[in-house]
Amino acid sequence: MTEVATAARRPYLLAGKRAWVLGLLVAAVLCASALRLSPAQLIPSGSGFALLREFAWAALTPALDYEAPVPEGTAPLALKVLDSLRSTLVFAAAGLSLAVAIGLPLGALASTAWWSRAADDSLPRGGVRKLSVPVLFLALRTWIAGMRSIHELLWAVLLLAALGLTPFSAVCAIAIPYAGTLAKVFSELLDEAPRDGADALRDAGASRLQAFLFGIVPRAVPDLASYVFYRLECAVRSSAVLGFFGFPTVGYHLQLAFDNQHYHEVWTYLWALIAVAFLFEALSSSLRKRVVLR
Amino acid sequence: MSASDRSAAVEVLWRQRPRSRLLRGVLLALGAWTALAWASPELDLAGFLSERRASNLATFLQTELVPFSLRGTDWGPRELASWVLGAWRRVGADSTFATLQIAVVAMALAALAAAPLALGLARNFARREPFARSQGAVADGSLGWRATRGAARVSAILLRAVPEYILAFLLLAVLGPRTAWPAVLALALHNAGILARLGGEVVENLDPAPLRALSSTGSRRPGLVIFGVGPLTLTRGLLLFFYRFETCVREATVLGMLGVVSLGYWIQDARAKQYYDEVLVLVLFGAALVLAADLTSAVARYSIRRRS
Numbered sequence: 001m002t003e004v005a006t007a008a009r010r011p012y013l014l015a016g017k018r019a020w021v022l023g024l025l026v027a028a029v030l031c032a033s034a035l036r037l038s039p040a041q042l043i044p045s046g047s048g049f050a051l052l053r054e055f056a057w058a059a060l061t062p063a064l065d066y067e068a069p070v071p072e073g074t075a076p077l078a079l080k081v082l083d084s085l086r087s088t089l090v091f092a093a094a095g096l097s098l099a100v101a102i103g104l105p106l107g108a109l110a111s112t113a114w115w116s117r118a119a120d121d122s123l124p125r126g127g128v129r130k131l132s133v134p135v136l137f138l139a140l141r142t143w144i145a146g147m148r149s150i151h152e153l154l155w156a157v158l159l160l161a162a163l164g165l166t167p168f169s170a171v172c173a174i175a176i177p178y179a180g181t182l183a184k185v186f187s188e189l190l191d192e193a194p195r196d197g198a199d200a201l202r203d204a205g206a207s208r209l210q211a212f213l214f215g216i217v218p219r220a221v222p223d224l225a226s227y228v229f230y231r232l233e234c235a236v237r238s239s240a241v242l243g244f245f246g247f248p249t250v251g252y253h254l255q256l257a258f259d260n261q262h263y264h265e266v267w268t269y270l271w272a273l274i275a276v277a278f279l280f281e282a283l284s285s286s287l288r289k290r291v292v293l294r
Numbered sequence: 295m296s297a298s299d300r301s302a303a304v305e306v307l308w309r310q311r312p313r314s315r316l317l318r319g320v321l322l323a324l325g326a327w328t329a330l331a332w333a334s335p336e337l338d339l340a341g342f343l344s345e346r347r348a349s350n351l352a353t354f355l356q357t358e359l360v361p362f363s364l365r366g367t368d369w370g371p372r373e374l375a376s377w378v379l380g381a382w383r384r385v386g387a388d389s390t391f392a393t394l395q396i397a398v399v400a401m402a403l404a405a406l407a408a409a410p411l412a413l414g415l416a417r418n419f420a421r422r423e424p425f426a427r428s429q430g431a432v433a434d435g436s437l438g439w440r441a442t443r444g445a446a447r448v449s450a451i452l453l454r455a456v457p458e459y460i461l462a463f464l465l466l467a468v469l470g471p472r473t474a475w476p477a478v479l480a481l482a483l484h485n486a487g488i489l490a491r492l493g494g495e496v497v498e499n500l501d502p503a504p505l506r507a508l509s510s511t512g513s514r515r516p517g518l519v520i521f522g523v524g525p526l527t528l529t530r531g532l533l534l535f536f537y538r539f540e541t542c543v544r545e546a547t548v549l550g551m552l553g554v555v556s557l558g559y560w561i562q563d564a565r566a567k568q569y570y571d572e573v574l575v576l577v578l579f580g581a582a583l584v585l586a587a588d589l590t591s592a593v594a595r596y597s598i599r600r601r602s
C-alpha cells in the first residue's frame with residue numbers, strides 16, 4: 001500500500017520503469033559526451049568515403065575468383081572459402097562440445113536444487129555443513145562467473161602466449177567462456193524447472209540423485225537444447241573471429257583479403273558467413289516450432 | 295494389472311512418444327560433425343602434448359606472468375597490491391571507464407534502432423489492420439506489408455550475422471581510429487539485430503485484446519504504439535536490454551584490440567611488447583568490469599521484474 005502511495009506522489013517521469021528508461025537515456029548522453037562523440041564524426045573523410053563507396057559496390061559484387069593473379073596450382077576461390085567455412089565449423093563444434101562437457105556438470109552442481117538446505121541429507125550435518133555449504137556454493141558460482149567474464153578473444157590471447165599457436169588453444173578459448181555461460185544458464189533453468197516431479201519421486205523413496213536426474217533435469221532439457229543450439233550459432237561467430245589471431249578460420253582469410261585491398265573477396269567471405277547464419281536461423285526456428293512449442 | 299500387461303502398456307506409450315524427423319536429423323548431423331571435428335587432423339591433438347609446449351607453459355606461468363618490477367625480488371601480497379594499483383592508475387582506470395561508456399552508448403543506440411525494426415517484423419503489427427482478429431490471408435496478405443516484414447526480418451538477421459569484431463574492423467577502415475565510433479557503431483548494429491528479433495517476438499506474444507480496444511476507439515498506428523505497444527512491452531524490453539548489456543560490456547573490452555581506446559587497446563599494446571604481466575592484469579580489470587555489469591544487470595532485472 002505504502003509503495004503505491006509513494007509511487008503516486010513521484011513525478012510522472014520518475015515513477016517505476018519510466019525512471020529506468022530516463023536514467024538510461026541520461027547515462028547514454030553522459031557517456032557519449034565523456035567519449036567526445038558527435039554525430040558529425042560519423043561522416044567519413046575523403047578517403048574513408050571512397051573506401052565506403054568501393055565497399056558498398058563490393059558488397060553487391062562479391063568476388064567469384066581471385067582479384068589478383070595467384071601462383072599456378074592454387075585452389076579456386078570457392079574451394080578456399082568453403083575450406084575456411086569448414087575450419088570455422090570444426091573449431092566451433094570442438095569448442096562447443098568441450099564447453100557442453102564442462103558446463104553441464106558445473107551447471108548441475110551450481111543449481112540451488114542441490115544446495116538448498118531442505119531435504120538435504122547427503123552432506124554432513126552440523127557446524128561443518130552450515131559453514132561449508134554456502135562457502136562451496138559461493139566458490140562454485142564465482143568460478144563459473146570468472147570463466148565467462150573473460151572474453152573468448154582474451155582467453156585466446158592468454159592461451160596463445162602460454163601455449164603458442166596450436167589449434168587446441170582456439171578450442172579452449174571458445175570452450176572456457178562458453179562452459180561458464182552454459183553452466184550459468186543451465187543452473188538457472190534447473191532452478192526454474194518445476195519441482196513437483198522431483199518431490200513426488202522423493203516421496204516414493206528415490207534417492208536425491210535419482211530425483212534430480214529423473215525429476216528435475218528432464219523438465220529443463222527442451223529449453224537447454226534450444227539454448228545450446230543458439231550458442232552453436234555464437235560459437236561459429238567466435239570461431240570466425242579467432243581467425244584474426246592466426247587460426248585458419250574465416251576471419252584469417254578475411255583480414256588477409258582486406259589487407260590486400262581485395263574488397264570483393266572480403267565480401268565473398270562475409271556472405272559465406274551470413275549464409276551460415278541464415279541456415280542456422282532457419283533450422284532453429286523450424287526446430288523451435290516443432291519441438292519446444294508443442 | 296499384471297506385470298506383462300504393464301510392460302505392454304509402457305511399450306505402447308513408448309511407441310506413441312512424440313518424434314520429429316527434423317530433430318533427429320539435426321541431432322545426428324550435429325553429433326557426426328562433432329565427432330568428425332575432433333577426429334580431424336586440423337586440431338592436431340597429438341602435436342598439442344609436446345615437450346616444448348609444457349616448457350612454454352611453465353615459463354609463462356612462472357616468469358612471464360610475474361610483474362616485471364617484482365621479478366627476482368622477494369615479493370609478497372603488499373608489493374603485488376601496490377603494483378596492481380600502479381597499473382590501475384597508469385592505464386587501467388581510464389580505459390575501463392571508456393569501455394563501460396562505449397557499451398552504454400552502444401546499447402542505447404541499439405535499443406533505439408531495434409524498436410522500429412521489432413515493430414516492422416512483428417506479424418501482428420506490420421499488416422493492414424494491426425492486432426485485428428486474424429482473417430487468414432486477407433488481413434496480412436497485402437504485398438506491401440509482406441515486403442516490409444520480410445525486409446525487417448532480413449535486416450535483423452544481416453545485422454547480427456556479422457560478428458561485432460569484424461564489423462568494427464571494417465568500420466575502423468571507413469571512419470578512422472580518431473574516435474570511439476567504430477566500436478560503438480559495431481556494437482550498436484549487432485545488438486540492434488538481436489534486440490529487434492527478440493523484441494519482435496515480444497510484440498507477437500502480446501495479448502491483442504487491449505490493443506483491439508484501443509484501435510476500436512479510433513487509434514491509428516502511432517497511437518497504438520505510444521499508448522498500447524510501448525507501455526505493454528516496456529518491462530520485457532528493459533529485461534532484454536539488461537540481458538544484452540552484460541554481453542555488450544564483454545565485447546566492448548575486446549573491440550579495443552583493433553585500435554579504439556578501450557581496455558583491449560592497452561591489452562594489444564602490452565601484448566605487442568610481450569609484457570604478459572600487464573596483459574593479465576588488464577584482462578582481470580576487464581573481468582572485474584564484466585562482473586560488475588553482470589551484477590548490475592541482475593539487480594536491475596530483479597527490480598524490474600518485481601515491480602511489474
